[in-house]
Amino acid sequence: MEKEICKISVASNWLGDEYIFYEDHTIKRVYDNHSLNSNKTEWLKPNEISKQSKDKIVKGCPEEFKEQVMQILDYP
Incomplete structure (x- = not known):
């Protein structure tokens, strides 16, 4: 398994995301x-993540990983 860069939580309620x-x-x-029905796992490609979710991910991303995460997401 590849090395993890970071984890970003975008949960807006008590359900994890x-x-x-x-x-x-x-x-x-x-x-x-x-x-x-908790802790479901899925592997995603950047084009499978909505613009709204990408916005939340980038907003919640620690500053030191933001550039790297934005590149992976192909975020403008």
């Missing part, structure tokens, strides 16, 4: 559908 970025430019999302 976290994106994990790796050095090989892969993106893993771990999220909860509801309280009985």
